[in-house]
Amino acid sequence: MSDYKKLKVWEDAHQFTIDIYNITKKFPNNEQYGLTSQIRRSSSSIPTNIVEGSGQLNNGNLIRFLGIAKGSAFETEYQLLLAKDLNYITNEEYKYLLAKIQSIIRRLTNLIKSLKNQKPRTKNQKQVLNPQPLLTINQKQGRW
Numbered sequence: 001m002s003d004y005k006k007l008k009v010w011e012d013a014h015q016f017t018i019d020i021y022n023i024t025k026k027f028p029n030n031e032q033y034g035l036t037s038q039i040r041r042s043s044s045s046i047p048t049n050i051v052e053g054s055g056q057l058n059n060g061n062l063i064r065f066l067g068i069a070k071g072s073a074f075e076t077e078y079q080l081l082l083a084k085d086l087n088y089i090t091n092e093e094y095k096y097l098l099a100k101i102q103s104i105i106r107r108l109t110n111l112i113k114s115l116k117n118q119k120p121r122t123k124n125q126k127q128v129l130n131p132q133p134l135l136t137i138n139q140k141q142g143r144w
Contacts, residue, residue, distance in 0.1 A: 004054035009107035013047040013069070016100050020044075020076070023097070027088050035088070039079040045072035046104065059115045066115070070108040077101045 004010045020043040027036045046069045053065025080101065084094040 004051045007050060007054070007111075009104060009111060010047050010050045010054075012100070012104050012107065013043075013050060013073075016097075016104060017043045017047055019097065019100070023089060023093060027083070031088070035079060035083060035086070039076060039083065042072045042075040042079060045069065046076070059118060063112055063115050066108055066112050070105060070112070073101055073105045073108065077105070 017040075020039055024036045024040060049065045049069035049072065053062040053069070056062050056065065077098065080089070080094060080097050083089045084091065089097070
């Protein structure tokens with residue numbers, strides 16, 4: 001997967017990052033190197049890791065980078081809560097951004113699951129989806 005711009009999750013994450021940059025402009029000046037910097041870095045890490053993963057040669061590496069993007073999304077979700085609790089953003093802004101980041105997390109989760117369910121391709125073989133993923137003993141016992 002090399003054209004990341006075709007991914008809806010990348011498009012959403014990119015727009016979300018722009019929203020974060022715009023909303024953090026009103027954060028207090030003393031947060032410039034604190035929460036402002038942290039939330040901007042964590043939010044921009046989401047589309048950045050999607051792009052980096054899309055440039056990888058195999059799905060294993062892509063899945064790894066999507067996992068990193070998902071971790072950054074959870075980090076951003078917490079930082080939004082902190083910004084709300086510090087009264088840097090309104091409750092309405094928080095709800096709006098929370099809905100967006102939760103949608104991104106769901107999309108990343110679904111994309112990762114989809115990629116994990118794909119059968120590995122061999123040379124000269126078309127990609128085939130595996131409808132029944134193989135489960136290890138640990139997975140059957142609920143240890144993901």
